[in-house]
Structure formats: C-alpha cells, structure tokens
Amino acid sequence: MSATMRTATWADSADNAANASSTARPVKPAYVPPHLRNRSMAAPAEPPSLVANDRGLGNNWGSSSNFKQDFGAGRQVGGGYGGGGGGFGGFNRGGAGNGRERVGGGGGRREANPFENDVDEPFTEQENTGINFDAYDDIPVETSGENVPPPVNTFAEIDLGDALNQNIKRCKYVKPTPVQRYAIPISLAGRDLMACAQTGSGKTAAFCFPIISGILTEQYAQRPRVARTAYPLALILSPTRELSCQIHDEAKKFSYQTGVKVVVAYGGAPITQQLRELERGVDILVATPGRLVDLLERARVSLQMIRYLALDEADRMLDMGFEPQIRKIVEQMDMPPPGMRQTLLFSATFPKEIQRLASDFLASYIFLAVGRVGSSTDLIAQRVEYVLESDKRSHLMDLLHAQRENDVNGKQGLTLVFVETKKGADALEHCLCVNGFPATCIHGDRTQQEREQALRSFKTGNTPILVATDVAARGLDIPRVAHVVNFDLPNDIDDYVHRIGRTGRAGKMGLATAFFNDSNLSMAKPLADLMQEANQEVPAWLTRYAARTPYGGGRNKRTGGARFGGRDVRKESSYNKGNDYYGGNGGGYGVPASYGGGYGQGVTSAWD
DNA sequence: AAAAAAG
Numbered sequence: 215m216s217a218t219m220r221t222a223t224w225a226d227s228a229d230n231a232a233n234a235s236s237t238a239r240p241v242k243p244a245y246v247p248p249h250l251r252n253r254s255m256a257a258p259a260e261p262p263s264l265v266a267n268d269r270g271l272g273n274n275w276g277s278s279s280n281f282k283q284d285f286g287a288g289r290q291v292g293g294g295y296g297g298g299g300g301g302f303g304g305f306n307r308g309g310a311g312n313g314r315e316r317v318g319g320g321g322g323r324r325e326a327n328p329f330e331n332d333v334d335e336p337f338t339e340q341e342n343t344g345i346n347f348d349a350y351d352d353i354p355v356e357t358s359g360e361n362v363p364p365p366v367n368t369f370a371e372i373d374l375g376d377a378l379n380q381n382i383k384r385c386k387y388v389k390p391t392p393v394q395r396y397a398i399p400i401s402l403a404g405r406d407l408m409a410c411a412q413t414g415s416g417k418t419a420a421f422c423f424p425i426i427s428g429i430l431t432e433q434y435a436q437r438p439r440v441a442r443t444a445y446p447l448a449l450i451l452s453p454t455r456e457l458s459c460q461i462h463d464e465a466k467k468f469s470y471q472t473g474v475k476v477v478v479a480y481g482g483a484p485i486t487q488q489l490r491e492l493e494r495g496v497d498i499l500v501a502t503p504g505r506l507v508d509l510l511e512r513a514r515v516s517l518q519m520i521r522y523l524a525l526d527e528a529d530r531m532l533d534m535g536f537e538p539q540i541r542k543i544v545e546q547m548d549m550p551p552p553g554m555r556q557t558l559l560f561s562a563t564f565p566k567e568i569q570r571l572a573s574d575f576l577a578s579y580i581f582l583a584v585g586r587v588g589s590s591t592d593l594i595a596q597r598v599e600y601v602l603e604s605d606k607r608s609h610l611m612d613l614l615h616a617q618r619e620n621d622v623n624g625k626q627g628l629t630l631v632f633v634e635t636k637k638g639a640d641a642l643e644h645c646l647c648v649n650g651f652p653a654t655c656i657h658g659d660r661t662q663q664e665r666e667q668a669l670r671s672f673k674t675g676n677t678p679i680l681v682a683t684d685v686a687a688r689g690l691d692i693p694r695v696a697h698v699v700n701f702d703l704p705n706d707i708d709d710y711v712h713r714i715g716r717t718g719r720a721g722k723m724g725l726a727t728a729f730f731n732d733s734n735l736s737m738a739k740p741l742a743d744l745m746q747e748a749n750q751e752v753p754a755w756l757t758r759y760a761a762r763t764p765y766g767g768g769r770n771k772r773t774g775g776a777r778f779g780g781r782d783v784r785k786e787s788s789y790n791k792g793n794d795y796y797g798g799n800g801g802g803y804g805v806p807a808s809y810g811g812g813y814g815q816g817v818t819s820a821w822d
Numbered sequence: 823a824a825a826a827a828a829g
Binding site for chain 1: 823824825826827828829
C-alpha cells in the first residue's frame with residue numbers, strides 16, 4: 215500500500231496537513247506523547263515524595279524506587295510481609311500490599327497521564343453534553359438470580375474509593391449507565407455475572423470499576439517470584455486486537471494514580487515489548503486469546519493468582535472459533551476454578567453456546583440483561599436502498615457528497631462503510647480516495663500498525679470515512695459515527711444489527727443505510743422484520759421481496775426460539791454440585807423460569 | 823463464503 219494511494223485529494227490542505235501529521239504518529243499502546251516524555255526528562259530530580267503523591271499512595275510511602283531499596287526488589291519477603299498493606303499507611307487504604315509490590319518495584323517510571331490524550335480529540339465534551347441521559351431511563355433491564363444486589367442510581371452511592379472516584383470525574387462520567395447501575399453492585403458483592411449488553415452501554419467501566427476497586431481493597435497472598443513470569447490478578451479477554459487496546463486505554467484511565475497496573479497483550483504486534491511490560495508487573499491483563507495462549511505456553515504469564523476474569527463479547531469470540539483457546543485458558547491452565555475467582559461474562563447475544571460457557575465458567579451467577587443505549591428501535595434511522603452491484607460505488611459517493619453539503623459547523627460526520635471482503639475494502643478505499651473522498655480502511659490483511667493508524671485517523675476525523683470488514687463490526691466504540699453504510703449487506707441479520715450499532719451511540723441519533731440487491735435475497739425478510747419492529751419505514755419493494763423469499767432467510771437466528779434453551783443444558787450439567795464454592799447458595803444458577811418470555815419485541819431485536 | 827486470531 216503506497217502512502218499516496220491512501221492520500222485524499224479532496225480534503226483541503228489543512229486537513230491534509232493534519233492527516234499527514236496524525237498518520238505519522240505512532241499509535242502503539244505504549245506510546246508516550248511528546249509532552250509527557252519531555253516532562254519526565256525535564257524533572258529528573260523530582261523528590262520521591264512527589265512521585266508518591268502522584269501515584270496517590272499517600273505521603274509516607276516514598277517513591278517506588280525507595281520501596282525497592284528498603285525491602286529488596288528481588289527478595290522473597292515471606293509471610294511477615296503480610297502486614298505490609300497496613301504498615302505502609304495509606305497504601306491503598308489497607309490493601310493489596312504485597313500483591314502489588316511487583317508493580318511498585320516497576321522502576322519508578324512516571325505514569326503517563328491517560329487523560330492527556332483526550333485533549334487531542336477534536337470533538338470534546340462540548341458535544342458530549344449532547345448525550346441524552348434521559349434515554350437511559352427508557353432502557354429495559356432485567357436481572358435474575360439469588361439475592362440480586364439492588365442497583366444504584368449514582369456513582370456516589372457506591373464506595374469505589376477516592377482514587378477511582380476522581381478518575382470517574384476525569385472521565386466526565388456524570389451518571390452510571392444502566393449496565394453500570396446493576397453490574398457494579400453485583401460485582402462489588404463478589405457475585406459472578408452473566409450480562410447481556412453491548413459496548414457503548416458502558417460495559418467496560420462496569421467490569422473495570424469493581425475489578426480495580428477489588429484489587430485496591432483486598433488482601434492478596436504473596437505473588438510467587440518466578441523469574442520472568444507475570445502473575446496478574448485480573449484477566450480481561452476480548453475478541454479483537456483493537457477491542458483489547460480500547461479496553462486497555464479505558465482501564466488505564468480508570469486506574470490512573472491508583473498504582474494498579476494494566477497491561478495489554480495481543481497478536482500482530484512485536485511480543486518483546488509486551489513481555490517487557492509484563493516483566494514490569496501487571497495487575498490487570500487485557501488480552502486476545504491467541505497471544506495469551508502463546509504467553510502461557512512460554513510460561514511468561516501464570517494465571518494462578520487470577521481473582522477476576524472478565525470475558526468481553528463472548529459470543530463474538532465463539533463465532534471466531536476461540537472456544538478451544540478460551541477453554542484452554544480458563545479450564546486447562548493454572549486458573550483458579552469458578553468460585554475461587556470472580557467471573558464476569560459479557561455477551562451481546564445469548565445463544566446456547568454462551569449459556570453453556572456460563573454454566574462452565576460461572577458459579578451461582580446473576581443474570582443481567584440490558585437493552586441498548588440507542589437501540590435500533592429509536593435512535594438509529596434505518597434506510598434500505600435498492601442498488602445494483604455495478605452502481606454501488608457511484609451511489610455511495612452520491613451519499614457522501616450529499617452528506618458533505620449538509621455538514622453543519624464545518625465538521626464532517628464520520629461515516630463507517632461495511633464491505634464483505636478484505637479485497638473489497640481495499641478496492642473501495644482506493645476508489646474513494648481517487649475520487650477525492652478522504653477514506654481509509656481496516657481489515658485483517660492490514661498490519662496491526664496500519665489498522666490502529668486507520669482507526670485513529672478515523673476517530674480524530676482526519677479521515678472521516680472508514681471502509682471496514684466485520685473486524686470493526688462489534689465492540690469498537692467510535693464516538694461520533696454519524697452514518698453506517700452497509701455497502702455489502704451481511705448474510706446474517708445479527709451482523710447487521712451489530713454493524714448499525716456503531717452509530718446512534720450514547721444517546722445520539724444515527725443513520726444507517728443499506729444497499730440491497732438480488733444477491734441479498736436471503737436478508738429481505740429478516741431485514742424487513744427488523745425494520746418493522748424498529749418502527750422504520752419499510753420500502754414496499756422490500757416487503758415484496760420478503761414475501762417472496764422462502765421462510766427463514768438463511769441462518770436467521772432471530773426466528774429461532776432457542777435463545778433460552780440453554781437453561782436445560784445448565785441443569786443437565788453437574789458442575790454445579792461439585793463446584794459450589796459459595797457453599798450457601800445451594801447451586802442456584804438462578805435464571806428464572808419467567809425469563810424466556812420476559813422481553814418485548816423492541817428489546818430482543820437489539821440483542822439477537 | 824468471509825472474516826478474525828499466534829507466528
């Protein structure tokens with residue numbers, strides 16, 4: 215891919231300049247912005263106490279390098295050290311002392327301020343205030359299970375600790391989202407959780423807050439000191455590299471100045487840097503399954519100290535064939551069994567396979583189902599247009615052109631264009647660029663660096679058009695996507711729902727346009743049904759196609775009633791008896807009989 | 823059939 219091929223000719227010179235500078239910027243997770251590099255270099259003689267304050271660890275503790283000095287970095291401290299948490303007064307308020315001393319020993323590197331990057335975002339809170347928080351109140355939520363802790367209405371009601379509360383403020387979170395209102399108290403109560411919710415609903419914070427808070431407040435046994443092996447306390451698994459990066463970025467914000475160390479590991483990037491990060495100590499490890507298995511086999515990571523396990527986008531991971539690797543990680547390595555760890559399982563859909571995973575990985579769990587923020591029902595306007603294959607490109611450019619005319623205050627709304635194949639993505643991107651539309655693309659054949667660069671360039675608005683395969687369909691939270699174009703419709707209505715879910719996020723309106731032609735016949739009925747349910751105008755021609763298409767329309771999971779059939783699977787399994795580490799709960803897996811029929815059409819349509 | 827992910 216030559217650079218010129220990806221250079222837009224249409225954007226004005228200022229845009230081009232911005233584009234060039236942005237794309238030249240390295241975007242690896244460990245990237246330290248220049249101003250921070252300068253700062254740490256400019257302050258070599260910074261007094262230890264100031265460093266300690268910076269880490270939020272209280273006045274008496276001294277710098278981490280002092281810590282090393284006083285207690286010997288490589289020495290086994292032994293049982294007597296157990297008092298360390300209290301003895302260092304102020305260190306996380308009586309907490310995790312010895313467990314995190316590896317982290318403290320991390321060499322006194324100054325923690326980069328993860329919020330500094332927010333300034334780089336051209337779209338600031340000014341626009342974020344446009345979030346329609348009232349929309350949250352309409353989101354349907356269901357919980358089930360034994361002794362479900364009541365939801366909270368404000369962050370203040372939850373005791374997350376000062377440091378975390380401050381980071382919540384820095385994140386400008388005003389009010390917990392529905393999934394946070396329910397999931398945080400459940401997790402803080404130590405319960406396992408099976409949650410049906412999508413990214414964009416505030417899911418990441420929902421599982422990060424309790425994990426960070428737990429790491430800060432609980433005592434942990436001394437972590438073993440095997441050379442070059444990292445012992446994280448929490449593991450967060452996600453299906454794609456970009457999603458792992460995104461979770462890592464957020465988790466770093468949430469754990470800023472808490473001393474809790476977050477590390478990300480994923481494929482496609484050089485492993486050496488990740489190994490170095492791991493050696494510096496890790497409390498929370500965010501990873502894609504493949505790279506983690508690699509690290510486990512190299513014995514560079516051990517899971518024996520895991521207290522928290524979170525699986526994000528579990529259905530997606532199964533779709534991608536990760537089940538063997540996930541089972542290996544969770545069941546066949548040295549991870550503590552259910553009940554000895556706290557497990558949080560998140561999935562946008564809830565098919566049988568996920569239920570089975572839940573019964574295998576969770577102990578006495580609480581089930582939580584949350585409707586989408588800005589579900590297709592209300593916040594996404596859906597259009598379908600009949601476009602011949604040969605007309606798609608010019609039709610897309612017409613749309614993009616019209617969109618440009620409509621732009622208010624000079625800012626180009628972001629447009630995400632989904633295509634079926636990687637080759638198709640490259641070709642369309644090239645076509646758009648040649649015709650003066652600033653586009654980039656993301657798919658699995660691009661290098662990880664190119665992928666991250668494309669995403670960044672898109673997010674910042676430098677390249678307001680992103681052509682993508684399904685790598686970007688789920689989970690990625692890209693604010694300000696104004697328009698999702700299904701240039702090629704997927705063959706599965708679920709994929710369609712996920713794709714259009716990239717817009718209309720956080721209570722803002724979104725537009726989704728689909729190009730339909732005779733190669734999409736199998737989608738006619740599911741699409742028409744979905745749009746109908748979402749109170750969208752269904753074109754008469756689509757209704758006619760839908761009527762003509764044989765029932766079922768391909769593998770249409772939405773018509774299947776097997777969503778909750780998994781309950782039986784759970785009953786059949788006898789894991790329950792043997793693994794009930796909670797003792798008192800008598801094996802209640804707690805999905806109520808009433809659950810199956812409990813949802814309105816509009817709600818299920820957002821999940822299935 | 824295509825996409826994603828370990829190298």
